[in-house]
Amino acid sequence: xxxxxxxxxxxxxxxxSGVLARVAGLFARRGYNIESLAVAPTDxxxxxxxxxxxxxxxxxxxxxxKQLNKLINVVKITELDPRDSIQRELCIVTVAVDRxxxxxxxxxxxxxxxxxxxxxxxxxxxxxxxxxxxIDDFEELVRPFGIIEMQRTGRIALAKLExxxxxxxxxxxxxxx
Amino acid sequence: MxxxxxQALIKSLEAEGVDVVFGLPGGAILPVYDPLLDSPIRHxxxxxxxxxxxxxxxxxxxxxxPGVAMVTSGPGATNIVTPLLDAYMDSVPMVCIxxxxxxxxxxxxAFQEADITGITQAITKHNFLVQSAQDIPMVVRExxxxxxxxxxxxxxxxxxxxxxxxxxxxxxxxxxxxxDADVAAELPGYKPNTKGHPLKxxxxxxxxxxxxxxVIYAGGGILKSRAAAELRELAExxxxxVITTLMARGAFPDSHPLALGMPGMHGTYTSVMSMQKADLxxxxxxxxxxRVTGKVSGFxxxxxxxxxxxDPAELGKVRQPDVxxxxxxxxxxxxxxxxxxxxxAHGTEAADRSAWRSTISGWQERYxxxxxxxxxxxxxxxxxxxxxxxxxxxxxxxxxxxVGQHQMWCSQYWRYEEPYTWVxxxxxxxxxxxxxxxxxxxxxxxxxxxxxxxxxGCFQMTAQELITASTEQIPVKIAILNxxxxxxxxxxxxxxxxxxxxxxxxSLDVPDYVKWAEAMGCVGIRVESPEExxxxxxxxxxxxxxPVVVEFRTDDREKVFPMVPGGRSNDDIVVPPFQRSEEI
Numbered sequence: 001x002x003x004x005x006x007x008x009x010x011x012x013x014x015x016x017s018g019v020l021a022r023v024a025g026l027f028a029r030r031g032y033n034i035e036s037l038a039v040a041p042t043d044x045x046x047x048x049x050x051x052x053x054x055x056x057x058x059x060x061x062x063x064x065x066k067q068l069n070k071l072i073n074v075v076k077i078t079e080l081d082p083r084d085s086i087q088r089e090l091c092i093v094t095v096a097v098d099r100x101x102x103x104x105x106x107x108x109x110x111x112x113x114x115x116x117x118x119x120x121x122x123x124x125x126x127x128x129x130x131x132x133x134x135i136d137d138f139e140e141l142v143r144p145f146g147i148i149e150m151q152r153t154g155r156i157a158l159a160k161l162e163x164x165x166x167x168x169x170x171x172x173x174x175x176x177x
Numbered sequence: 178m179x180x181x182x183x184q185a186l187i188k189s190l191e192a193e194g195v196d197v198v199f200g201l202p203g204g205a206i207l208p209v210y211d212p213l214l215d216s217p218i219r220h221x222x223x224x225x226x227x228x229x230x231x232x233x234x235x236x237x238x239x240x241x242x243p244g245v246a247m248v249t250s251g252p253g254a255t256n257i258v259t260p261l262l263d264a265y266m267d268s269v270p271m272v273c274i275x276x277x278x279x280x281x282x283x284x285x286x287a288f289q290e291a292d293i294t295g296i297t298q299a300i301t302k303h304n305f306l307v308q309s310a311q312d313i314p315m316v317v318r319e320x321x322x323x324x325x326x327x328x329x330x331x332x333x334x335x336x337x338x339x340x341x342x343x344x345x346x347x348x349x350x351x352x353x354x355x356x357d358a359d360v361a362a363e364l365p366g367y368k369p370n371t372k373g374h375p376l377k378x379x380x381x382x383x384x385x386x387x388x389x390x391x392v393i394y395a396g397g398g399i400l401k402s403r404a405a406a407e408l409r410e411l412a413e414x415x416x417x418x419v420i421t422t423l424m425a426r427g428a429f430p431d432s433h434p435l436a437l438g439m440p441g442m443h444g445t446y447t448s449v450m451s452m453q454k455a456d457l458x459x460x461x462x463x464x465x466x467x468r469v470t471g472k473v474s475g476f477x478x479x480x481x482x483x484x485x486x487x488d489p490a491e492l493g494k495v496r497q498p499d500v501x502x503x504x505x506x507x508x509x510x511x512x513x514x515x516x517x518x519x520x521x522a523h524g525t526e527a528a529d530r531s532a533w534r535s536t537i538s539g540w541q542e543r544y545x546x547x548x549x550x551x552x553x554x555x556x557x558x559x560x561x562x563x564x565x566x567x568x569x570x571x572x573x574x575x576x577x578x579x580v581g582q583h584q585m586w587c588s589q590y591w592r593y594e595e596p597y598t599w600v601x602x603x604x605x606x607x608x609x610x611x612x613x614x615x616x617x618x619x620x621x622x623x624x625x626x627x628x629x630x631x632x633x634g635c636f637q638m639t640a641q642e643l644i645t646a647s648t649e650q651i652p653v654k655i656a657i658l659n660x661x662x663x664x665x666x667x668x669x670x671x672x673x674x675x676x677x678x679x680x681x682x683x684s685l686d687v688p689d690y691v692k693w694a695e696a697m698g699c700v701g702i703r704v705e706s707p708e709e710x711x712x713x714x715x716x717x718x719x720x721x722x723x724p725v726v727v728e729f730r731t732d733d734r735e736k737v738f739p740m741v742p743g744g745r746s747n748d749d750i751v752v753p754p755f756q757r758s759e760e761i
Contacts, residue, residue, distance in 0.1 A: 013366070014365065014366065017306075018294065018306070021295070021298070022298060025298050025299060029299050060493075062493065063490065063493065063494060066489050066490035066494075067490050069366075069490070070488070072302075072303040072323060072366055072367050073366055075366040
C-alpha cells in the first residue's frame with residue numbers, strides 16, 4: 001500500500017455535460033489507474049475542478065498530463081506536491097460497537113477530532129475530515145471494532161499560499177514541451 | 178434573419194467553404210436534407226455510411242481540406258465509426274454530422290437511437306451533442322477549427338432532430354456567424370502550439386551538424402503541415418538521407434538521390450538499417466509507430482533523437498527524445514533551416530559523413546527492393562502489376578490502396594514524386610478503404626487520374642460504392658490483385674504458423690469480378706497473362722466516362738519482403754530468399 005506512487009492532479013475543466021466522462025474514459029482506455037476522484041464546480045461557474053489521485057507505477061505522469069491536455073474541454077492541469085498543497089478528505093464510517101466498548105470509540109473520535117453523527121444500540125456513525133493519512137490511521141484503529149460501512153470522498157486539494165506557490169508545477173498547455 | 182436549425186446547419190457548412198458532402202439520409206437527419214436541396218453544396222449519395230466516411234477521408238487526404246460526411250442516427254452513425262477511427266489514427270481532418278433522435282427521446286432507447294458521442298469519444302478529436310438550435314453555427318465553426326488545426330483529426334456533431342425540424346418550435350434560431358474571437362472564447366482549453374522553442378531549435382541544428390550518421394525520419398505530419406518543400410530544403414542543405422513512413426510517401430520524391438523509401442516491418446533494407454545504425458534520428462511529424470520501430474528496446478540503439486511534432490503527447494510516448502520540439506513541422510523546419518544556414522555561414526562545419534554515405538549506398542546496392550521474375554506458366558507477379566500500373570500512369574496520378582500485401586507493394590513498387598498522390602489507411606489498417614477513398618480523392622481532384630489498387634478481400638468489403646461512382650459519374654479506376662486469399666494473413670500463416678492455412682482462402686472465381694463490375698455500371702476487365710497487363714492498363718487509362726475495374730489474377734505464393742517479424746527487433750530483418758544467398 002505504502003509503496004504505491006500516488007500523484008495528485010488538479011484538473012480545471014469546462015463545466016459542461018459529459019466532461020467527467022471524457023476524463024474518466026481517457027484514464028480507462030489508456031490504462032491509467034485512478035486512486036480517487038473528486039469533482040465539483042469552482043467559484044467560476046463555467047469551470048469545474050477535478051482532483052484526481054493517480055497511481056503512476058505504470059505510466060509516467062508526464063504522459064498522463066499530455067494526454068489529458070489533449071481533451072478539448074480541459075483548461076489547465078496542475079500537479080500538486082503534497083508538501084506544497086493542502087489536501088483534505090472526508091470520511092463517514094459506521095462502526096460496529098455496543099455499549100461496553102462505546103467509550104473506546106468515543107476516545108478515538110476525540111483524539112482524531114471526529115464527530116459522532118448517530119448512535120444506535122450496536123453501532124455508531126462517525127465522520128472525520130482531514131489529510132488522507134489521518135483518515136487512513138483512523139480507519140486502521142476502528143477496524144478491529146468492525147466497520148459496517150465506510151465512504152471516503154476522495155481527496156480534494158489546492159496549492160498552498162505564498163512562498164510555496166512557486167514550487168507548484170503549473171503545466172500550461174502552450175508550454176508543455 | 179430567422180432560420181430553422183436544419184437551414185442553419187447547411188448555411189454554416191456553406192460559410193465554412195464546404196463544396197461537397199458525402200452521405201446517406203435517414204429519419205433523424207431528414208430535416209437537414211431538405212434545405213440541402215436549395216444549397217450549391219454537392220451531395221454524393223453513398224450506398225453504405227462507411228463509404229461516406231472513407232470518401233470524406235480520401236477527399237481530405239488529397240485536398241488538405243476537411244472532408245464532410247453526413248448520416249442518420251443509430252445504425253447510420255455506427256456504420257461510420259470505422260472511418261472515424263481511421264481518420265483519428267491517421268490525423269485526417271474530417272467533420273461528421275450525425276442525426277440524433279429528438280431531445281425528449283434521448284435516453285429512452287428510441288427507434289434508431291445510439292449514444293454516438295459516447296461511442297466515438299475515444300476515436301474523435303472531439304465531439305458535440307448540440308443542445309440548442311441557436312448553437313449550431315458556433316458548433317460548426319468549432320468543429321472545423323478543431324478538425325483542421327493543431328494535429329488534425331475527425332470531429333463529430335450529433336444533431337437532435339427537434340433542433341433541425343422546421344415543424345419543431347425548438348428549431349427556431351436567429352442566424353449569426355461567430356467571429357474568430359467568439360470561437361476562441363468558446364474553447365478556453367484549446368491552444369495548439371505551432372512555433373517551436375528557439376533554444377531547442379538551435380540545439381537541434383548543432384546536433385545535426387555534429388552528427389556523423391544522421392538520418393531524417395519523416396512522417397505524415399510533413400504532409401499535414403504542408404512542409405514537403407521545407408523538408409527537401411533541410412535534406413539538401415545538410416545532405417542527409419530521408420526515410421518516408423507509409424503515411425509520408427510522396428512527402429519527398431522517390432527519385433531524389435537522398436530518398437531511402439519506407440521504414441519498418443516491410444520497409445526497405447536501407448531505411449531499416451540506417452535507423453538501426455544512425456547516431457542521430459531527425460524525427461519530423463511522426464510517432465514511432467510499432468510498425469516502424471519493431472521491438473522498441475532494440476530500435477535505433479545508438480541514435481540520439483530530435484523529435485518535432487505538433488502533438489506534445491507524442492514526444493516521449495514511445496521513445497524519449499534528446500531534443501523535443503513541439504510545433505508545426507513547416508514552421509519548425511523553416512526555422513531550423515534558417516539557424517543551420519547561420520551556423521554554416523559562421524563557420525560551423527558539418528561532420529565528415531563520407532563513410533556513412535558509402536555504408537548507405539552499399540546497402541542500397543546489395544539489398545534493393547526486388548522480387549523474383551515471372552516464370553512462364555505461373556500466375557502474374559503482383560509487384561510487376563504495380564510497377565506496370567505506375568509506368569503507364571498519367572502524370573499526377575493519385576494512388577489509393579486497401580490494407581494488406583497489396584498496400585505494401587504499392588508503397589514499395591510505386592514511385593511517389595509529388596505530395597498528396599498517395600491515399601491509404603495506415604494506423605487503423607482498415608480493409609475496404611481503397612474504393613471509397615479513391616472516389617473521395619477523385620471528387621476532390623477531378624482533374625487527376627485516380628487509381629485504387631485493392632486486394633480481393635478488401636474489394637469485397639466496400640465494392641458497392643462503385644455504384645455510387647457510376648451514378649455520380651466519378652470515373653475511378655480499380656486494380657484488384659486477386660490471389661484468392663487474405664494475402665497478408667496467408668503470409669503470416671505460412672511463415673509463423675507452419676503453413677497451417679486457417680480460414681484464409683476466399684475463392685479465385687467467386688465472385689466474378691468482371692460481371693460484378695458491369696452490374697455496377699463499370700467496365701470490367703480480367704487479366705491472366707503477362708502480355709495482357711499493359712494493354713488492359715492502357716485501356717483502363719483511356720476510359721474517362723465511367724469507373725473501370727481490372728482484375729489481375731496474381732500468384733498466391735508471393736510474399737512481402739523485406740519483413741521484420743512481429744515483436745522482433747529491426748536487426749532481425751528478413752530479406753527475400755534470393756538475396757539471402759549473398760549474405761556474408
